[in-house]
Amino acid sequence: MDVKNCGFIDPQGQLSAALANRDIREFHTALDNGALPNLQDERHTTLYEKALSTPGCAQFIEACLAHGCNVNYINQKLNKAAISYAADSRDPSNLAVLLRHGGVQLDRKYSQLTPLNSLAKNLTAENASMVGSCIQLLLEHGASPNVVDQGEFTPLHHVLKNRKIEAGTKKELIGLFLTQPQLDIDSYRNGQVRQMLKDQYPELSLPELREPGAEIDCERLLRTLRDGDETQFEQQFAEYHQNASGNADNQRNANQEEYLSLLEESIKRGKQRAFEVILETGININQTKLNAISPVELAVIWGNHRALDVLLKHPQLRLNSNSKLLNAVISRLDEQPLDDFCDHQRCLQLLLESDRVDINEADKGGQVPLSYAVKYRNIKVAQELLKHGAYIGARSAFGDLPIQEMDPKVLEEHFDSCITTNGEKPGDQGFEIVINYKNLMRRQQESGQSDKRPSIPHQLQDEMTPIAYIAESKELRHLLQHPLISSFLFLKWHRLSVIFYLNFLLYTLFTASIITHTLLKFHESDHTALTALFGLFSWIGIVYLIVREVIQFAMSPLLHFWSITNLMEVALIVLSILTCMEASYDKETQRVLAVFTILLVSLEFCLLVGSLPVLSISTHMLMLRAVSSSFIKSFALYSIFVLTFSLCFYILFGKPQVDTKDSTPEPAKEGKDDGHFNTFSVPIEALIKTIVMLTGEFDAGDIKFDSVYTYLIFLLFVFFMTIVLFNLLNGLAVSDTQVGAHFLFISGLTQLQINPLFRRRSRHRRS
Known part of the structure; x- marks a missing residue:
């Protein structure tokens, strides 16, 4: 027990103390108690960052990752990624834990330096062993050795310039770089790296010389893109495209696939200049690789709003029925951006403003964007979707509506915004009330957009689905009084x-x-x-x-x-x-x-x-329907007891009577069959008789009580079935009647609101 805190332990403080004391068990305990490793303090620093940048904290990093931390975590204040923090520790074990989880952006820059650049630039005699192991790990996991810093120095260039480390260690590091097949020692600083290698290590075997006029292939262009040098990419791509333009048709198709790979890489890396250069070649932006996604979908997933803006305005864009762009971006709004160019919120705005995107697009489960917004509890996005005309009656594969989990206040506020005027004063002759029913009816594709999206076969839409659900929902039922709903019902009834x-x-x-x-x-x-x-x-x-x-x-x-x-x-x-x-x-x-x-x-x-x-007639019919439905549902359950008692009566009172010779007068024999119903001698008649007795018609004088058990069973039936059960069913009927009367009262108020609204001399216009 923590005496200082009166018996209460602060999990966040416990987590910080455990990291400072290198107590991994206490660290796990704090995490299990609800401590958050990615919670920032007043200095905008998290314990996850401290663990990454502190040597010897591999176990703590592993624990943080197991409790929800991201391998691509980014400090938004410093714009520094988790891989950069791990590189600052100069500890290969810290780096290995992060890389073991996969999907790490190895070449993300911080202060114009990738992790590999940072390690090579800060190489000293004291940390040469640890830094060398870190460099080896990064290269083995795919880090590019060609990314330059602000001075156009590659990591190998920094190693070659370093005179603080021993010759043997330096040579081992240089050999490690030379084993990389994508190493480029000619493209930067006029080939200075090759010259330094020849001067310092003439015995080493160097990669083939890359002449300025050497053949450029797709792999080289991809490497340039990954290195981040867009100026060099533009030069190389211009030469590559000039050579490819004169090839045969089959070779052009192959070049189109290569261009598509380059386009996708430029979207992922956020290289807008390279993206626009590739797009100017006339590439088919609707083409996709096998089992892959289109470029516009890729831009949405990665949050590249600049590329998305260009693609949505492209005249050749064709969105197929499987392009669930809005659903994809809404599900990623809460994700942490991977880079500076990532902005899913801006992507959402671009999609909503585009006339090419169907705001009611549904995924395989029938979930529309409004359903995603409600599911992710994103009220602002739900309001934006409603503002842009999202249909509230779209059913999913499970029959759910988007408004089922929506806050009634959000829906009511939006309904209020759908009723406007033309700006005239209410007393003027030209005063108009403009009511927009865009959310009650599925928006149809305009004729001018037929060339932008594939045509959708016309289907009959049930416009009453959302209103029927509002009427059935206790939380939303009051919205039936809203002029938007009441006027819509009036117009619907007027036409039908x-x-x-x-x-x-x-x-x-x-x-x-x-x-x-x-x-x-x-x-x-x-x-x-x-x-x-x-x-x-x-x-x-x-x-x-x-x-x-x-x-x-x-x-x-x-x-x-x-x-x-x-x-x-x-x-x-x-x-x-x-x-x-x-x-x-x-x-x-x-x-x-x-x-x-x-x-x-x-x-x-x-x-x-x-x-x-007619309110008086429909009220009685609604009450009859509600009471009947409630009674059938309740009686279906309680019928178990009715069947049980009918069997008990059949066994106790339905005993066959022994006929004695001339013991019964002839007239009584003639009326013997009339007593079967009261003697429970036939099972079906016993069941019917028990149901009749349930209403209070006992005919107890015709029942023969021959033992104390018969009295006991009969009294139990009278108490539990006739008094308790029958009164319970009557109570349910009264309750349903009151609910029905209340519902019809609301409907009556709605009807009263409708009439004055449309008895005005002002015109009504539907938007």
């Missing part, structure tokens, strides 16, 4: 009301016709002409129902099969046909079919009446 009323009229005629025809048919009325007339009307109604179902299926096949109402309508069509046709089966079957037909017809008619935009 004719279809609704026409359907209601036709179905009403069909309901009256088929019920009248069924009654006349089964009562064998003498009015045969009237029966035939209503039969004809019924067949016309059946044809109408079939046409309606076919249209609904064509519009949305999947939703059609998952809808209980549509399945009920299909069953109604089948039963109506069987009822109206001249059947060859028996009368009893016809009567049963007719009964179910009338039930389904009446139920469908009731649903249509409940859909009328």
